[in-house]
Ligand code: PEP
């Protein structure tokens with residue numbers, strides 16, 4: 001249920017409404033807009049039949065949220081969520097690009113790639129230390145050592161770090177070494193993991209599952225939000241379809257659909273969608289044209305010898321050229337980069 005307070009509601013009136021909702025056994029989520037405060041009451045709404053809230057002082061109107069996802073829905077919050085990460089704003093007019101290798105390999109390569117992507121205009125560095133690999137015999141990532149390298153490179157370049165949390169047992173160390181915690185496609189419906197990151201005060205980049213509908217995607221975001229963490233970035237990364245000519249099928253229509261359904265920032269990962277470097281650029285341009293708030297792109301200085309996803313990684317020079325093109329597309333659609 002959404003409880004819209006009057007613009008002139010006093011603190012006493014607001015507190016009383018909050019108290020009442022809690023007394024009825026529902027969770028309270030407050031959203032303070034420029035003009036008025038909106039309270040989300042999440043739980044069994046049937047209690048309001050006997051205890052209506054619309055007659056309480058300070059309340060303007062009470063509306064049910066019709067969607068199954070509540071806190072992340074546009075119904076609950078009209079304005080776009082903007083996540084502030086130091087000077088980097090995610091979800092605003094400026095489009096952000098997260099770039100870097102699939103996995104952290106060595107200090108030298110990571111530092112080199114980080115400097116290159118920064119020069120090209122990316123403001124966030126990615127790199128996996130815990131890798132979700134299809135084969136148990138494939139490189140699984142450097143683990144804690146990889147996280148420490150990410151922290152070192154952050155110190156040297158100033159770039160905030162995005163890295164994946166694969167297992168709730170690693171929450172503390174991943175938290176310590178990251179600025180944004182990534183939940184990978186394979187874990188989109190790992191509800192225990194979602195609940196875990198929902199309790200943290202750090203932004204979460206949630207990737208869409210390989211076979212997840214948009215509704216399921218948003219329900220997973222709701223798991224995180226319902227625990228209190230509303231700093232969620234959604235990332236479409238290609239879904240499984242009958243098509244086999246590329247690794248996955250990039251669902252570009254997810255962008256306008258998500259922008260309508262939710263106030264959360266929407267990112268596109270063209271690298272994992274297409275699976276080959278030579279098709280990353282057209283999809284990245286299309287994503288920006290389509291209204292994405294940001295991109296996640298894999299970059300490697302020596303793709304041929306990369307330990308993971310080399311075939312879809314752009315060399316730094318190609319990445320820099322793409323960034324120049326993306327800036328033009330961004331301006332054409334009223335954004336900045
Ligand atoms: C990744 O970004 O490194 C990754 C493994 O992506 P996904 O979870 O989308 O496959």
Ligand code: MN
Nearest residue numbers: 102298308309
């Ligand atoms: Mn990868």
